[in-house]
Each structure stands twice: as C-alpha cells, then as structure tokens.
Amino acid sequence: MTGDEQWLDREAGPVVRPYAVTRGRTRPPGVTVGLIDLVVSAGRHSAGARGLGPEHRRLLGLCGSSITLADLASEADLPLGVVRVLVGDLQERGLVTVAAQAGGSNQDENVLRSVLDGLRTL
Amino acid sequence: MAYGRYERPAGPAPPPVVTKLLIAGGFGVGKTTLVGSISEVRPLRTEEVLSELGIGVDDTTSVELKRTTTVAMDFGRITFPNGMVLYLFGTPGQERFWFMWDELAVGALAAVVLADTRRLPDCFSSIDYFERRDTPFVVAANHFYGSPVYDPADIRNALDVDSDVPVLLCDARRRASVKEVLIASVAHAMTRHQTAARS
Numbered sequence: 001m002t003g004d005e006q007w008l009d010r011e012a013g014p015v016v017r018p019y020a021v022t023r024g025r026t027r028p029p030g031v032t033v034g035l036i037d038l039v040v041s042a043g044r045h046s047a048g049a050r051g052l053g054p055e056h057r058r059l060l061g062l063c064g065s066s067i068t069l070a071d072l073a074s075e076a077d078l079p080l081g082v083v084r085v086l087v088g089d090l091q092e093r094g095l096v097t098v099a100a101q102a103g104g105s106n107q108d109e110n111v112l113r114s115v116l117d118g119l120r121t122l
Numbered sequence: 123m124a125y126g127r128y129e130r131p132a133g134p135a136p137p138p139v140v141t142k143l144l145i146a147g148g149f150g151v152g153k154t155t156l157v158g159s160i161s162e163v164r165p166l167r168t169e170e171v172l173s174e175l176g177i178g179v180d181d182t183t184s185v186e187l188k189r190t191t192t193v194a195m196d197f198g199r200i201t202f203p204n205g206m207v208l209y210l211f212g213t214p215g216q217e218r219f220w221f222m223w224d225e226l227a228v229g230a231l232a233a234v235v236l237a238d239t240r241r242l243p244d245c246f247s248s249i250d251y252f253e254r255r256d257t258p259f260v261v262a263a264n265h266f267y268g269s270p271v272y273d274p275a276d277i278r279n280a281l282d283v284d285s286d287v288p289v290l291l292c293d294a295r296r297r298a299s300v301k302e303v304l305i306a307s308v309a310h311a312m313t314r315h316q317t318a319a320r321s
Contacts, residue, residue, distance in 0.1 A: 018169040019169070034225075034228065034229065035142070035209075035211070035225065035226070036140045036141075036142050036209055036229070038137050038138075038140065040137070066137040066138065068140055068207075068209070070164075070166060070197055070209065070211075071164070071199070073166055073167070074164045074165060074166050074197075077167070078167070079167045079168055079169035080166060080167065080168040080169075081168060081169050082169060099137055101140050101141075101229055109312065109315055109316070109319075111139060111141060111206075111231070112231060112308060112311055112312045112315060113312065114139070114202075114204060114206050115141055115202075115206060115208055115231060115308050116305065116308045116309060116312065117202075117204070118200075118202030118203070118204060118206055118208065119202075119208075119301060119304050119305045119308060120305065121202065121203060122160065122200070122297075122301050
C-alpha cells in the first residue's frame with residue numbers, strides 16, 4: 001500500500017473530531033443562538049474576515065440572506081454545537097447579525113392564525 | 123405594538139417569520155415518517171458535549187471528561203404562500219437525549235405527541251414534559267398495520283390527559299392525515315391562548 005492511497009471515505013465519518021474546528025470550544029463566545037434564530041451576513045467581509053478558518057468562511061457564504069441556525073448547520077453539514085460556536089465568532093467580529101425569534105409561551109395570536117391559515121392551504 | 127396588522131412598513135424583503143412545532147413520542151413511533159409526509163426532511167447533526175449533563179449522575183469521575191455524543195436529528199421545513207416558515211422538529215426518542223428538549227421546546231407554538239397504541243407507556247414521558255412546561259400539545263395515535271384501532275376516548279382514558287387536550291388518530295404516512303394533526307395542534311394552541319387572554 002502506498003502513501004497516496006485513499007484510506008477513508010465519507011462513510012468512515014469525520015477524520016477530524018467535531019470540536020477541533022472550534023479549537024476545543026464548546027460554548028459560543030456570546031449569547032447562544034436559537035435553532036430558528038435568523039443569521040444574516042452583515043455584508044462587510046474584507047476587514048473582519050482575517051484569520052477566519054475555512055468553516056467560518058463557508059458559513060459566512062451561506063448566510064448571504066437570512067437563514068436559520070438549523071438550516072445553516074444542515075447546509076454546512078456541520079454539527080449544530082459547532083455551528084453555534086462559529087456563528088458566535090462571526091457575530092463577535094460584526095460579520096453577521098442574529099435576529100432572535102420571539103420565544104416563550106405567550107405566542108402572538110396573529111402568528112398562530114397565520115400558521116393555521118398556512119397549514120389549511122397545504 | 124407600534125404597527126397594526128396591515129401597516130407593516132414595506133422595506134426590502136423583510137426577514138421571514140419563523141415558527142416551530144415539536145413532534146415527540148417514543149423511539150420508532152413514526153416521527154420522521156410524519157415529518158417526511160408533509161415536508162422535505164433535512165438532516166441535522168448534533169455533537170453534544172456531555173460533561174456537564176446529568177448522565178451517570180452517580181459517576182463523579184466523568185465530570186472531568188469532555189465527552190461528546192452524536193444525536194442525529196431530522197427536521198422539516200414548510201414555507202407557506204404568505205411567506206411564513208414552519209419548522210417541524212422531531213425530538214430525539216431516547217430518554218438519554220432529554221437534555222435537548224428544552225432547547226427544542228423554547229418558543230415552540232405547540233407539540234404533537236405521537237403514540238403507538240401497542241406501546242402507550244412510551245409516550246408518558248413526553249406528555250409529562252409538555253404538561254410541566256405548559257406547552258400546548260395534542261396526542262396523535264399513529265395507526266400501524268395490524269394494530270387494533272381504538273376509540274380516541276379510550277386512548278385519552280389510558281393516557282389520563284386533561285379533557286381539553288385533543289386526542290386523535292392518524293396515519294403518519296399520509297399527508298392529509300398529518301396535515302389534520304398539525305392543524306389540531308396549532309388550533310389547540312390558539313384556543314389556549316384565547317382562553318388565557320380572557321381570564
């Protein structure tokens with residue numbers, strides 16, 4: 001067997017441990033981003049992007065328009081916890097903004113009605 | 123509120139209003155089937171760090187360890203013609219993944235507890251959870267091939283849920299059936315909201 005030979009494929013799972021891309025950090029630097037919070041690129045890349053890893057850049061590329069954290073993790077095929085930390089980094093550098101979705105049990109009746117109307121049209 | 127319903131300022135592409143429903147129930151009860159019947163299922167990998175969590179609470183030696191476990195989750199996304207987006211999150215079935223539930227439940231409009239009438243006790247923990255959290259939920263008994271069909275009233279009695287909690291039968295493979303279940307859950311949330319507003 002030569003050194004060039006392919007030992008692993010996608011089926012073998014990740015070769016790099018998931019939190020290696022966050023340099024071992026398992027908690028985001030700021031406020032934790034919720035699953036359906038919307039992440040959007042702030043549109044100024046050049047200055048703050050220095051020193052970013054490839055995963056950071058990949059995520060930045062995916063949030064040109066508003067995207068939920070869940071979709072972002074799914075699209076990037078990275079674990080949710082990892083994406084959270086990386087999005088936190090981007091947020092700290094002012095490269096993305098995060099819009100939290102209204103939470104809590106006190107849901108707006110208009111929202112409930114709109115969802116109900118929407119479901120009925122399916 | 124500064125704006126009435128019809129006075130939303132017309133800016134360039136406002137971010138969508140995003141909402142979510144939870145699909146809970148025991149392992150293998152058909153949660154992914156249900157989500158897949160009405161929306162495109164998307165994979166979500168999580169790599170949860172278990173060091174601070176209450177697994178193996180009597181095992182203090184593990185406190186120092188950074189251990190991760192992979193929880194593969196699915197979710198569905200439905201975009202309505204009015205631009206609103208509804209996510210369906212299936213809760214991880216095994217009880218060892220309870221720690222993920224709080225995050226899933228925050229801000230959820232409502233929940234669907236999917237039940238298998240052959241193994242009703244499997245959904246007790248989900249029902250307890252939503253009752254404690256005061257999350258509006260409906261119980262949907264998924265019909266499996268070969269399983270007897272029960273009267274929803276009997277299922278209600280067996281589960282001992284409050285009389286205002288809707289209990290219905292469904293077939294998680296059928297889109298129309300799933301649609302009715304989702305409508306029932308949001309309608310129930312609406313009723314609860316209106317009742318609370320009046321009192």
